Amino acid sequence: MSDLRDAEKKLEKAVFKEEFSYWKLFISTFMISAFTVGGGFVIIPLLKSKFVDEYGWMNENESLDLVSIAQSAPGLVAANASIIMGYRMGGFRGTAVALLATILPPLVTLTIISYCYDAFASNPYVRMFLKGMQCGVTAILVNVVLDLVLKQWKKKLVLPLLIMAGTFAASYFFKINIMYIILVDAVIGLFLMKESKYD
Amino acid sequence: MELLLELFISFAAVGLVCVGGGYASMPLIQAEVIDKHGWLTLNEFIDIFTISQMTPGPIGINAATFVGSKVAGIPGSIAATTGFVFPSVIIVLSLGYLYYKYGNVGPIRGILNGLRPAVVALIASAGVNFILLAFWNKEKLPVDIGKTDMVAVLIFVLTWIALKKKVGTIKLLASSGVLGLILYMAVGMRP
Numbered sequence: 459m460s461d462l463r464d465a466e467k468k469l470e471k472a473v474f475k476e477e478f479s480y481w482k483l484f485i486s487t488f489m490i491s492a493f494t495v496g497g498g499f500v501i502i503p504l505l506k507s508k509f510v511d512e513y514g515w516m517n518e519n520e521s522l523d524l525v526s527i528a529q530s531a532p533g534l535v536a537a538n539a540s541i542i543m544g545y546r547m548g549g550f551r552g553t554a555v556a557l558l559a560t561i562l563p564p565l566v567t568l569t570i571i572s573y574c575y576d577a578f579a580s581n582p583y584v585r586m587f588l589k590g591m592q593c594g595v596t597a598i599l600v601n602v603v604l605d606l607v608l609k610q611w612k613k614k615l616v617l618p619l620l621i622m623a624g625t626f627a628a629s630y631f632f633k634i635n636i637m638y639i640i641l642v643d644a645v646i647g648l649f650l651m652k653e654s655k656y657d
Numbered sequence: 658m659e660l661l662l663e664l665f666i667s668f669a670a671v672g673l674v675c676v677g678g679g680y681a682s683m684p685l686i687q688a689e690v691i692d693k694h695g696w697l698t699l700n701e702f703i704d705i706f707t708i709s710q711m712t713p714g715p716i717g718i719n720a721a722t723f724v725g726s727k728v729a730g731i732p733g734s735i736a737a738t739t740g741f742v743f744p745s746v747i748i749v750l751s752l753g754y755l756y757y758k759y760g761n762v763g764p765i766r767g768i769l770n771g772l773r774p775a776v777v778a779l780i781a782s783a784g785v786n787f788i789l790l791a792f793w794n795k796e797k798l799p800v801d802i803g804k805t806d807m808v809a810v811l812i813f814v815l816t817w818i819a820l821k822k823k824v825g826t827i828k829l830l831a832s833s834g835v836l837g838l839i840l841y842m843a844v845g846m847r848p
Binding site: 491492493494495501523524527528530531532533534535536537538541542545546553557560561563564565567568569571572573575576579582583585586587588589590591592593594595596597598599600601602603606607610618619621622623624625626629630635636637639640643644645646647648649650651652656657 | 670672673674675676680682684685688701703704706707708709710711712713714715717718719722723726727731734735738739741742744745746748749750752753756764765766767768769770771772773774775777778779780781782783784785787788790791809810812813814816817820826827829830831832833834835836837838840841842847848
């Protein structure tokens with residue numbers, strides 16, 4: 459039943475409020491990537507509001523499905539979203555245009571910053587400033603970790619907790635190559651964690 | 658040329674296995690860039706991570722660009738960034754195909770369920786490294802508790818409190834930087 463409804467929703471046609479063009483796709487993705495601080499989870503809602511609410515190039519439900527694919531696939535969420543939304547709106551060329559528009563702004567900004575970093579990082583006052591920021595970012599990271607661990611803990615499932623503990627021990631104490639660890643975890647997931655309670 | 662290829666492959670490997678966005682990519686980038694290739698020190702890496710948080714754009718792309726550029730200039734930043742997104746293009750388009758054909762994404766769901774808790778553990782292990790470097794200026798255990806950098810601990814605690822009061826990331830990091838400058842000058846210490 460719910461499958462049927464999903465299929466119906468997908469057939470809902472997007473109502474274009476603005477004519478599609480690759481240039482518009484490029485420039486709007488570019489602007490969002492260039493001026494949004496905070497990474498994928500901030501960028502995605504902006505992409506959605508632009509392409510769904512403002513341009514009407516996709517309908518709401520479809521865009522949510524695409525976002526959930528982007529979020530669950532490996533890689534960067536923002537890049538994934540532009541890949542799949544670009545494809546939906548303009549085929550392979552759409553993917554290329556949207557992806558380029560997503561990575562171009564940080565590519566330019568960060569290349570410039572990295573040259574400045576080399577020039578300034580050894581200055582003792584800059585070092586003090588950077589050291590302060592290191593402590594700040596450590597606090598942010600520790601906070602993210604605690605949130606994530608708590609979320610896993612609250613699910614009260616044995617397997618994810620075992621994977622978490624095992625992976626930590628393997629990487630931190632036994633220094634096993636991360637790629638091997640991830641491969642093992644992926645195989646465990648593939649065979650033992652297909653049920654929806656693990657989602 | 659060989660270096661560019663290595664950058665591309667390293668970041669493609671990260672892009673292939675990184676599940677859960679920017680934070681998840683950090684321990685993987687660390688494994689490739691510091692532990693395996695020795696392209697950066699942990700100190701530089703944490704600076705990159707910090708700066709990536711404050712500049713616009715996806716955090717992972719920012720980090721890849723910065724690393725690539727430090728290692729091999731502008732060609733390096735292009736190699737690292739394209740390497741990073743290369744596996745995503747293939748995987749995401751395949752998933753899109755499955756979605757439009759069957760309405761679900763099949764066995765990959767199990768794989769992702771297995772990887773999610775693993776990623777938490779990997780970020781946690783990066784977190785331990787960050788703490789060791791911030792408080793003791795060391796990359797590995799054991800540490801000497803007597804030599805704890807109390808200024809660093811203080812900034813950590815203050816940032817934590819501000820974080821709980823929902824202060825935005827940029828403001829948070831900028832003020833922890835200013836705090837670092839003032840406090841380290843005040844105690845006459847060079848971090």
